[in-house]
Amino acid sequence: MHRSLNRTARRLEPLAAVPRSRHPLPDSSDRTQLSWSSPPAATPPRRQQPLDAPNSSVLPRSTPRHYDDYLNLLRSFVSRKALEPGKQLHARLLLSGLGYNTILATKLVDLYCLCDHVTLAHKLFDRIPKSNLFLWNVLIRAYAWNGPHEVAISLYYQMLDCGLAPDNFTFPFVLKACSALSALEAGRGIHELVVSTGWETDVFVGAALIDMYAKCGCVDRARELFDRIPNRDVVLWNSMIAAYARNGHPSEALLLCRDMVARGFTPTLATLVTVISASADAAALPRGREIHGLSWRRGFDSQDKVKTALVDMYAKSGWVKVARVLFEQLAEKRIVSWNSMICGYGMHGHAAEALALFDRMREEDQVLPDHITFVGLLSACNHGGLVDEGRSFFDSMLSDYRIPPAVQHYTCMIDLLGHSGRLAEAYKLIQDMTMAADSGVWGALLNACKIHRNVELGELALQKLIELEPDDAGNYVLLSNIYAQAGKWQEAAEVRKLMTDRGLKKSIACSWIEVKNQVHAFLVGDLSHPSSGEIYAELERLEGLMAEAGYEPDTMPVFHDVGDDEKRNMVRSHSERLAIAFGLISTPPGTTLLVTKNLRVCEDCHTAIKFISAIVGREIIIRDVNRYHHFKDGECSRLSLRQRQAQRAPALQPAAAG
DNA sequence: ATAGGGTTAG
Numbered sequence: 001m002h003r004s005l006n007r008t009a010r011r012l013e014p015l016a017a018v019p020r021s022r023h024p025l026p027d028s029s030d031r032t033q034l035s036w037s038s039p040p041a042a043t044p045p046r047r048q049q050p051l052d053a054p055n056s057s058v059l060p061r062s063t064p065r066h067y068d069d070y071l072n073l074l075r076s077f078v079s080r081k082a083l084e085p086g087k088q089l090h091a092r093l094l095l096s097g098l099g100y101n102t103i104l105a106t107k108l109v110d111l112y113c114l115c116d117h118v119t120l121a122h123k124l125f126d127r128i129p130k131s132n133l134f135l136w137n138v139l140i141r142a143y144a145w146n147g148p149h150e151v152a153i154s155l156y157y158q159m160l161d162c163g164l165a166p167d168n169f170t171f172p173f174v175l176k177a178c179s180a181l182s183a184l185e186a187g188r189g190i191h192e193l194v195v196s197t198g199w200e201t202d203v204f205v206g207a208a209l210i211d212m213y214a215k216c217g218c219v220d221r222a223r224e225l226f227d228r229i230p231n232r233d234v235v236l237w238n239s240m241i242a243a244y245a246r247n248g249h250p251s252e253a254l255l256l257c258r259d260m261v262a263r264g265f266t267p268t269l270a271t272l273v274t275v276i277s278a279s280a281d282a283a284a285l286p287r288g289r290e291i292h293g294l295s296w297r298r299g300f301d302s303q304d305k306v307k308t309a310l311v312d313m314y315a316k317s318g319w320v321k322v323a324r325v326l327f328e329q330l331a332e333k334r335i336v337s338w339n340s341m342i343c344g345y346g347m348h349g350h351a352a353e354a355l356a357l358f359d360r361m362r363e364e365d366q367v368l369p370d371h372i373t374f375v376g377l378l379s380a381c382n383h384g385g386l387v388d389e390g391r392s393f394f395d396s397m398l399s400d401y402r403i404p405p406a407v408q409h410y411t412c413m414i415d416l417l418g419h420s421g422r423l424a425e426a427y428k429l430i431q432d433m434t435m436a437a438d439s440g441v442w443g444a445l446l447n448a449c450k451i452h453r454n455v456e457l458g459e460l461a462l463q464k465l466i467e468l469e470p471d472d473a474g475n476y477v478l479l480s481n482i483y484a485q486a487g488k489w490q491e492a493a494e495v496r497k498l499m500t501d502r503g504l505k506k507s508i509a510c511s512w513i514e515v516k517n518q519v520h521a522f523l524v525g526d527l528s529h530p531s532s533g534e535i536y537a538e539l540e541r542l543e544g545l546m547a548e549a550g551y552e553p554d555t556m557p558v559f560h561d562v563g564d565d566e567k568r569n570m571v572r573s574h575s576e577r578l579a580i581a582f583g584l585i586s587t588p589p590g591t592t593l594l595v596t597k598n599l600r601v602c603e604d605c606h607t608a609i610k611f612i613s614a615i616v617g618r619e620i621i622i623r624d625v626n627r628y629h630h631f632k633d634g635e636c637s638r639l640s641l642r643q644r645q646a647q648r649a650p651a652l653q654p655a656a657a658g
Numbered sequence: 659a660t661a662g663g664g665t666t667a668g
Binding site: 075078103106107110133134137138141167168169170171172173175176203204205206207208210211233234235236237238239240241242245268269270271272273274275276277280304305306308309310311312335336337338339340341342343344346370371372373374375376379407408411412440 | 659660661662663664665666667668
């Protein structure tokens with residue numbers, strides 16, 4: 001009836017819209033000082049009476065004028081996030097009899113949420129009628145933003161139980177909580193309701209759904225949804241681009257960005273940061289530079305966030321010096337920038353530079369290191385063979401910076417100790433861990449066991465790995481190699497059989513190189529490239545020169561059940577070699593080559609590429625799944641075992657020189 | 659009255 005008088009009608013709405021039985025008030029003994037308590041049961045509230053209507057007992061304090069004053073005050077508190085005045089007003093409202101007014105209470109809940117006092121907000125929420133969708137939205141939002149995210153989802157279900165239909169605000173909030181938890185099942189259920197309530201094509205709801213699917217790893221679902229939304233805006237495009245980027249599809253991210261520009265959308269800062277990071281992940285320097293150019297044309301390149309993404313991109317593409325130049329240009333160096341540069345040095349094996357940069361960061365004293373800084377430092381120590389420095393960083397995390405080491409830090413330490421042959425120490429560290437060791441930790445130990453040919457510990461690590469990830473073929477392959485190296489052919493074969501019995505296949509090695517803006521990918525023994533003839537001719541030419549220089553193929557990485565000649569052929573046509581040979585014949589002499597490989601570079605290729613770099617006089621950068629290898633003049637930036645041992649020798653015998 | 663996307667590691 002009075003629906004057309006929206007404002008008035010809302011203010012005057014009857015209060016008892018939610019049956020009390022569904023939301024029992026806590027008993028009175030439980031009430032805290034600030035609770036929005038209803039009057040004691042002996043004098044039940046006159047719930048059917050409009051709040052600010054004349055009432056013989058509360059007439060002076062519920063005049064409309066009074067109400068508006070409160071509302072205006074609360075509005076200003078919300079906009080200023082003024083918590084203390086809000087609390088005082090809360091107390092006064094309790095006395096004034098406006099304690100049941102949904103709108104005022106909701107504003108107060110809103111204020112408490114915005115001031116990070118979610119507990120207080122929730123207490124208040126529990127004591128007021130919940131007929132108001134806005135009230136639910138505000139509280140769900142608070143938990144979605146600040147956690148615990150589970151509460152946001154459970155509130156959403158409670159809201160449905162109350163018979164309220166979620167709207168275009170509820171969905172993005174609750175979906176954000178699902179994203180944070182990677183709660184795919186809950187997200188799917190919410191999606192169903194989105195569809196049946198007709199909100200699927202709303203850009204806000206759509207973006208939230210895309211984000212949820214992306215963070216649960218379902219890029220394809222995200223894309224289906226994206227395609228179904230007719231009127232997309234920039235944020236929706238950005239969400240989909242980010243969905244590809246975060247799920248390991250950098251090329252799709254870049255293509256979609258191109259598509260977006262082609263359709264007349266102007267990239268925003270978020271677009272550029274996302275695609276720059278995508279091209280960093282793809283180690284796609286030409287495309288990264290193209291986007292650098294685009295950022296420049298759009299006037300975004302001077303922004304620190306773009307610049308930091310570029311630091312990361314250039315570092316990952318092998319241009320560490322350019323990254324450093326951009327890093328120095330930053331107006332303000334925040335933790336992300338320091339981390340990008342430190343990690344950039346670390347992954348290229350420039351341990352000294354990484355450590356020096358960390359020292360400078362501490363001297364400048366503007367920002368504190370975080371857990372990522374330590375991942376970077378530890379991996380720098382790892383790639384530089386600095387075991388004792390790594391140990392001391394690891395110890396200082398907690399003692400100097402109050403950062404408890406997380407699983408990743410343990411993984412770095414196991415890697416570091418393990419690579420250096422300190423297997424017992426590594427295993428001891430796993431046993432001392434304060435949390436459960438994950439597959440990364442055991443994987444690091446297993447890898448170390450392979451390098452140092454420790455069969456017993458390797459078996460143990462593999463047992464753990466099979467429990468944790470029974471479907472990962474790589475584990476079986478590693479153990480099989482350990483057995484093979486120890487001459488235990490029988491066991492090696494059993495592991496291989498176990499793997500095939502379970503229907504597992506090793507992922508196929510693939511390497512790629514970009515030449516003139518085009519990606520050329522190669523599989524092992526690949527003959528499909530148009531230049532295959534020239535590629536294999538080049539490899540043969542190099543092999544002759546390598547043999548003269550003293551190169552001996554090591555066929556150990558290849559399984560024992562293959563004949564020697566075949567082994568030799570398999571090794572010589574490893575994908576990284578094909579990519580290098582193609583790079584050599586299709587770029588001018590002296591050009592640095594950047595090859596990316598989806599798995600690790602095998603030991604034999606590692607040796608072979610050292611020879612190649614010397615023979616052709618080129619710098620060759622290989623980015624494998626773990627790190628970067630810079631091959632130059634017959635050497636690699638990845639220290640050999642002997643070099644590592646030489647480095648730590650002085651530390652082991654401090655007094656000997658005396 | 660309330661809303662969505664972006665950078666570092668693993």
